[in-house]
Amino acid sequence: xxxxxxxxxxxxxxxxxxxxxxxxxxxxxxxxxxxxxxxxxxxxxxxxxxxxxxxxxxxxxxxxxxxxxxxxxxxxxxxxxxxxxxxxxxxxxxxxxxxxxxxxxxxxxxxxxxxxxxxxxxxxxxxxxxxxxxxxxxxxxxxxxxxxxxxxxxxxxxxxxxxxxxxxxxxxxxxxxxxxxxxxxxxxxxxxxxxxxxxxxxxxxxxxxxxxxxxxxxxxxxxxxxxxxxxxxxxxxxxxxxxxxxxxxxxxxxxxx
Ligand SMILES: NC(=O)CC[C@H](N)C(=O)O
Numbered sequence: 001x002x003x004x005x006x007x008x009x010x011x012x013x014x015x016x017x018x019x020x021x022x023x024x025x026x027x028x029x030x031x032x033x034x035x036x037x038x039x040x041x042x043x044x045x046x047x048x049x050x051x052x053x054x055x056x057x058x059x060x061x062x063x064x065x066x067x068x069x070x071x072x073x074x075x076x077x078x079x080x081x082x083x084x085x086x087x088x089x090x091x092x093x094x095x096x097x098x099x100x101x102x103x104x105x106x107x108x109x110x111x112x113x114x115x116x117x118x119x120x121x122x123x124x125x126x127x128x129x130x131x132x133x134x135x136x137x138x139x140x141x142x143x144x145x146x147x148x149x150x151x152x153x154x155x156x157x158x159x160x161x162x163x164x165x166x167x168x169x170x171x172x173x174x175x176x177x178x179x180x181x182x183x184x185x186x187x188x189x190x191x192x193x194x195x196x197x198x199x200x201x202x203x204x205x206x207x208x209x210x211x212x213x214x215x216x217x218x219x220x221x222x223x224x225x226x227x228x229x230x231x232x233x234x235x236x237x238x239x240x241x242x243x244x245x246x247x248x249x250x251x252x253x254x255x256x257x
Contacts, residue, residue, distance in 0.1 A: 019055040020236060023227050026059045026068060028076035029087050033114050036164060038077025040211030041109060041220075045073060048220050052238035054228065063090040067097060072227040074101065078112030078167075078209055081124050081142075088130050091117055095133035102135045107202040107226040109219065111212060115198070115205040116140040116169050125168055136198050136205055137176030138189075140169040150255045151186030151208055153196040158218040161196075162252040163208025171207075173198055180206055185257055202226045215248045 027034075027042045042058055049056035059068055063086065079087075098118075102108060116122040118136045123129040125142030132140075148166045155161050161181050170190035173179060179189070180197025188196030188207060197206035204219060206212060213220040217240065228235035 018053065020053045021228070021232050022055040022057055023049050023072045023224065023231070024057045024059060024068070024070060025049070025073045025075060026061055026071045028061050028074060028110075028114060029063065029079075029083075029091075030060050030077070031062045032083030032086050033079040034077040035079055035112075036166065036209030037211040038111050038209055041075050041077070041111070041213045044211070044213035044217070044220050045075065045223065048217065048240050049224055051240040052221075052224060052228075053236065054224075063087055067094060071101070071106070072231055073223050074098070074106065074108040074110075075223075076108075076110045076114035076118075078114065078207075080113075081122075081126065081130075081168075084113050084117060084122065084130050085128065088117070091133060092131065098133060099135050102201055102203050105202050105226070105230060107223040107230075108204070109212070109223060110203065110205045111209060112165075112167055112207050115207065116171065118203070118205060119171065119198075122169050135203065136200055137174035138171050138198055138205075139174070140171045142168050143170055144168070145191065147187040147191065147207075149186055149257045150252065151183060151188060151196065152253065153181030153183045153186075153188060155181035157199075158216065158222070160249075160253075161206070161208065161212075161219070162215050162249060163206070163210040163212045165207045166209070167207055171198075176200065177205075180204060210252070214245060215252050217242060217245045 119138035179195035
């Protein structure tokens with residue numbers, strides 16, 4: 001029986017009476033790449049997947065782990081330069097798998113330090129150049145200036161996006177990606193062009209912590225909808241409770257830089 005022939009409240013894969021199916025969320029390197037509340041992105045996905053009537057499963061991948069076969073959403077956070085140096089070899093070993101997933105349309109959210117390493121390279125201000133895995137056509141140059149503070153950007157796709165940045169790396173976009181948005185407060189990718197983040201296929205990359213998804217549920221729902229459509233052929237939305245997200249957005253919008 002296909003999912004189209006069943007009522008929306010039943011699982012297409014007999015995962016439980018009221019589940020529409022399981023959505024597996026993998027967090028990349030939470031040991032090293034998980035600062036300024038980035039773990040909150042995985043928690044928001046877990047809760048919203050439930051609100052939409054699906055069953056969430058949260059997985060972690062750390063250096064040396066076996067990479068799970070069956071992953072629906074990938075999220076990765078930010079980290080110190082030292083953390084990026086720790087994961088670099090393992091990330092290179094996983095590069096082909098991650099690139100294939102991204103090229104095939106798997107939804108992903110990568111923040112700050114992992115955003116940089118999903119690009120071509122991060123040349124740190126202290127010397128070493130950390131190679132990236134080149135999923136994103138971006139390059140990052142470390143500087144002596146840290147870009148720190150609250151950010152608001154305009155995105156045609158997701159509306160106003162809000163969060164908090166803290167990075168020394170400045171990122172330049174190549175022609176293979178689009179910016180996620182254009183800042184109206186804060187710096188974003190660098191101190192020059194007003195762009196924030198990057199978009200490629202169903203990969204969303206951003207410098208914004210905070211965490212990002214509690215204040216920007218439109219991005220969370222994009223990841224969930226894309227995952228469900230890829231896995232089940234269709235996405236049937238539930239009724240998320242957006243009251244706290246609305247409050248968080250009001251507060252974030254009032255914060256000074
Ligand atoms: N917040 C972060 O993830 C920082 C990333 C990187 N270490 C930088 O400073 O640019």
